[in-house]
Amino acid sequence: MTLNPSAADSAPRRPRGTAGQGRAGIAFVAAYVLLLIAFGVLPTGYAVYFAFTDAGGTFSGFSNFVTTAQDFRFMDAVGHVALYLLFWLVSLVVFVVGLALLLHRLASGTVSRGLRFLFYIPGALAGAAGVLVWLFMLDPSVSPVSSLLGTLGFHTFGEVIAPGNLPVLFTIIAFWTGAGGWIVVIYGALNNIPRDVMEAARIDGASAWQTAWRVQIPMLRKWIVYMVILAFAGGAQLFVEPQLLSLASVGVAGRDYSLNQLTYDFAFQMNNVNGAAAVSVELLVVSVSAAAVFVARSGFFDAD
Numbered sequence: 001m002t003l004n005p006s007a008a009d010s011a012p013r014r015p016r017g018t019a020g021q022g023r024a025g026i027a028f029v030a031a032y033v034l035l036l037i038a039f040g041v042l043p044t045g046y047a048v049y050f051a052f053t054d055a056g057g058t059f060s061g062f063s064n065f066v067t068t069a070q071d072f073r074f075m076d077a078v079g080h081v082a083l084y085l086l087f088w089l090v091s092l093v094v095f096v097v098g099l100a101l102l103l104h105r106l107a108s109g110t111v112s113r114g115l116r117f118l119f120y121i122p123g124a125l126a127g128a129a130g131v132l133v134w135l136f137m138l139d140p141s142v143s144p145v146s147s148l149l150g151t152l153g154f155h156t157f158g159e160v161i162a163p164g165n166l167p168v169l170f171t172i173i174a175f176w177t178g179a180g181g182w183i184v185v186i187y188g189a190l191n192n193i194p195r196d197v198m199e200a201a202r203i204d205g206a207s208a209w210q211t212a213w214r215v216q217i218p219m220l221r222k223w224i225v226y227m228v229i230l231a232f233a234g235g236a237q238l239f240v241e242p243q244l245l246s247l248a249s250v251g252v253a254g255r256d257y258s259l260n261q262l263t264y265d266f267a268f269q270m271n272n273v274n275g276a277a278a279v280s281v282e283l284l285v286v287s288v289s290a291a292a293v294f295v296a297r298s299g300f301f302d303a304d
Contacts, residue, residue, distance in 0.1 A: 044284065050277035064278035068266065073256045074279075080167070080257050085235045087171040092231050093224060096179050100186035101212050116187060119180035130177040131244045138169070161249050166257065170241045178234075182227050189223040190216060225298040232294075233287045239264070259283060 054060040068074055099119070106112045122130065139157045140146045154160045161169065193216060201211045217224075239260035245253040246261075256262050259279055267276035295301065 047277045047280050047284075050274050051281045054274060060274075064274045065282065068262075068275045068278050071262070073262055074259075077256060077259045077262050081236060081238055081259055083167045084170050084238060084258075085232060087167050088174055088235045089228060089231055091171055091175055092179060092182065093228065095175065096182045096186055096227070097217065097220065097224065099179075100183050100190060101216065103183070103187050104190045104216075105208065116184055119183045122176050122180055128240055128244060131173060131241050134169075134173045134176070135244065135248050158249065158252055161245060161253055163252075163254070166242070166245075166253060169245075170238065173241055174235065178231070182231075185227070186220060186223060189220055193219050221298055222300055225294050225300055229291045229294050232290050236283055236287055 051064055052059060052061065054063070103112050103115055106115075137143050137145065138149075138160045140149045140155055140160065141157070143149060149155075149160065197215060197219075198211070201215050206214065237260050238258040242253055242257040242261055243255065243264075246255045246257070256265055260283075263276040263279045266272045266279065
């Protein structure tokens with residue numbers, strides 16, 4: 001049987017490379033799924049198992065949650081983390097969005113690129129290294145800004161890291177190490193706003209403030225929500241900063257300042273792994289619930 005050449009030519013052809021790209025995509029996704037299961041799902045399930053069992057592996061209901069909640073340090077740690085999250089999230093949204101908008105309005109591309117690079121540099125440091133830098137900066141005896149600390153009334157390291165100052169100090173450290181990357185992300189999102197929208201705002205006579213408030217920020221809503229969700233999850237797990245500060249100050253900052261420090265104390269000082277798992281599960285539930293609220297209220301997955 002002879003195939004009609006015209007019919008053969010008109011048959012749809014699969015683009016070259018499509019099969020290879022499909023296999024590559026499956027390979028990347030499969031690798032991610034395997035890593036997610038190994039380092040996300042399984043550890044979470046393991047923690048949930050310990051949270052609802054006792055030391056002998058017997059189901060204990062919510063007894064571990066009740067025991068940890070009755071610990072005299074628990075509510076203080078909750079208050080510390082909540083206050084820190086308030087300062088951290090507010091400063092992150094206000095200053096990151098504000099600095100990204102300012103960078104976007106700079107006429108000189110060289111200046112903008114240079115500032116973005118400078119903002120990003122602190123984020124290249126690991127969390128512990130960033131905290132060590134700030135331990136040096138906050139000690140009036142060796143700090144290069146000791147005169148500024150003295151002007152503010154701080155003459156010793158103990159005065160700087162007084163418990164009442166810790167939420168602000170942790171916010172400054174977190175902003176210094178984490179805000180630069182988000183400034184770059186929000187700046188990139190600003191570049192994706194259609195030029196005809198910005199041009200229409202200019203023709204309508206909108207000022208820079210009106211353009212930012214009524215055009216750019218609403219179009220950045222989903223990016224801001226994404227930033228807040230990740231920042232909330234990371235901030236709720238506050239550990240490195242208070243832990244290193246506690247060691248450096250010989251206990252002035254307290255080794256049970258945050259909930260993650262409390263879980264560490266439960267697991268490795270009191271040999272109560274089940275209680276530590278219970279607090280970890282509570283942190284997970286709070287973070288997931290907060291993310292769900294942010295997503296639902298912002299229309300995160302709504303089509304534009």
